[in-house]
Amino acid sequence: MRINVTVNGIAYERDVAENRTLLRFLREDLGLTGTKEGCGAGECGACTVFFNGKTVNSCMVLAVEANEGTIETIEGESSGGMLSTLQEAFDRHHAVQCGFCTAGMIMSARELIHHTPHPTVDQIQEGLEGNFCRCTGYEQIIEAVLDVTGGYTAKEELLHV
Amino acid sequence: MIHRFSYTAPTELTDLLALLETAGPGAKLLAGGTDLLVNIRNGLVKPNTVVDVKRIPEAHAIMSDNTKGLRIGWAVTINDILKNTDIASSYQLLQTCAHDLASYQVRNRATVVGNIVNASPCSDMAPALLCLDASIEIASSKAYRTVPVRQFFTGVKRTVLNPDEMVIGITIPIQSKGAKGKYRKLKRIQGHDLGIIGVAVAQVGDGMRIGVSSAAPTPVATGNLPLDISVSDAIAVVDALISPISDVRCTKEYRRFMVSEFTRRLLVEVRA
Numbered sequence: 001m002r003i004n005v006t007v008n009g010i011a012y013e014r015d016v017a018e019n020r021t022l023l024r025f026l027r028e029d030l031g032l033t034g035t036k037e038g039c040g041a042g043e044c045g046a047c048t049v050f051f052n053g054k055t056v057n058s059c060m061v062l063a064v065e066a067n068e069g070t071i072e073t074i075e076g077e078s079s080g081g082m083l084s085t086l087q088e089a090f091d092r093h094h095a096v097q098c099g100f101c102t103a104g105m106i107m108s109a110r111e112l113i114h115h116t117p118h119p120t121v122d123q124i125q126e127g128l129e130g131n132f133c134r135c136t137g138y139e140q141i142i143e144a145v146l147d148v149t150g151g152y153t154a155k156e157e158l159l160h161v
Numbered sequence: 162m163i164h165r166f167s168y169t170a171p172t173e174l175t176d177l178l179a180l181l182e183t184a185g186p187g188a189k190l191l192a193g194g195t196d197l198l199v200n201i202r203n204g205l206v207k208p209n210t211v212v213d214v215k216r217i218p219e220a221h222a223i224m225s226d227n228t229k230g231l232r233i234g235w236a237v238t239i240n241d242i243l244k245n246t247d248i249a250s251s252y253q254l255l256q257t258c259a260h261d262l263a264s265y266q267v268r269n270r271a272t273v274v275g276n277i278v279n280a281s282p283c284s285d286m287a288p289a290l291l292c293l294d295a296s297i298e299i300a301s302s303k304a305y306r307t308v309p310v311r312q313f314f315t316g317v318k319r320t321v322l323n324p325d326e327m328v329i330g331i332t333i334p335i336q337s338k339g340a341k342g343k344y345r346k347l348k349r350i351q352g353h354d355l356g357i358i359g360v361a362v363a364q365v366g367d368g369m370r371i372g373v374s375s376a377a378p379t380p381v382a383t384g385n386l387p388l389d390i391s392v393s394d395a396i397a398v399v400d401a402l403i404s405p406i407s408d409v410r411c412t413k414e415y416r417r418f419m420v421s422e423f424t425r426r427l428l429v430e431v432r433a
Contacts (some may be wrong), residue, residue: 019164056269062191065215125351129265
């Protein structure tokens with residue numbers, strides 16, 4: 001089926017197999033490999049992207065469903081070679097170890113900040129509950145989100161999560 | 162995904178129902194896809210046609226009315242429920258259950274109707290819908306009927322739906338407006354997990370109702386119990402209702418024990 005889809009502000013027209021997931025379409029047809037495939041079953045969140053303004057697990061969306069839709073991925077997060085403030089905070093707080101979960105983490109964190117501009121630690125944990133980090137660096141990720149939302153002080157001791 | 166299928170996304174309900182009548186059992190309806198697409202990927206379901214039900218505008222409607230109650234369209238997502246202010250003020254138990262369903266991204270896609278049509282014993286929305294006396298609106302190209310949610314489930318992953326029918330809405334009667342209730346789901350971790358068991362206790366009008374998930378072939382609920390029912394009587398009613406099994410998550414004895422324990426705790430909390 002032929003689909004028209006806008007990804008990170010760029011309009012694409014592509015023929016895509018009906019059984020292709022949005023994730024495979026992004027990675028293999030458009031070459032946007034920042035979005036990762038972890039479990040392929042909606043558990044790990046590594047494939048999280050924005051679909052019409054809401055975060056979804058792109059492994060559980062068909063590419064054809066995105067016809068006439070808008071997608072945003074990690075590739076659209078920085079602009080003009082400059083990291084976004086959220087990316088900078090992840091960098092500053094060492095919230096990236098192997099990096100496999102990071103693209104999904106950034107997407108979910110952005111959605112959380114959008115609907116809860118000043119989240120508590122509990123709200124951050126809940127907002128990121130669908131994103132697994134197997135390097136177990138959750139604490140740094142929470143610090144990074146607190147940093148861009150004004151909730152972080154360097155002295156603060158965070159509870160282990 | 163290796164399995165190949167065709168895809169169609171009707172924009173009118175009449176077209177969708179006509180398609181369902183002609184397509185036969187090889188057609189599968191796609192709403193949030195959080196079960197269907199995983200099942201296709203794992204080779205458990207092999208449809209020849211996937212019918213996307215989300216391109217019809219009325220599918221996404223939530224209507225709250227002072228005489229008819231609440232109506233939820235067939236493609237309303239779990240996060241739509243959580244963000245709706247009418248539901249927050251008048252049908253809070255729905256939000257309490259919705260909040261415990263999977264993760265944020267899944268809640269952005271998963272639908273309330275999908276959660277019950279899937280007819281999993283561990284449905285998170287079913288205990289609330291059972292306690293609130295929901296009606297399920299079912300349509301085919303030839304007929305329309307409503308079925309109380311108490312009669313909707315017929316077994317594990319089985320419902321009263323015929324192959325040419327689909328659920329087009331869920332109605333919560335006005336009598337359930339303002340019901341006060343709580344839901345507690347036993348999980349291994351605080352975040353995203355399937356329930357080991359789940360219990361909802363709700364005070365609806367002049368009665369107390371208790372709904373349970375993951376402890377019988379289908380989600381189950383008590384009828385209207387007296388408001389002042391003792392904890393031990395309530396536990397006895399619930400205990401007679403469930404028939405848990407042992408599986409990878411826990412034993413049937415533990416399930417039975419925790420259903421009683423959550424019933425006790427929630428009764429106290431809801432009355433407080």
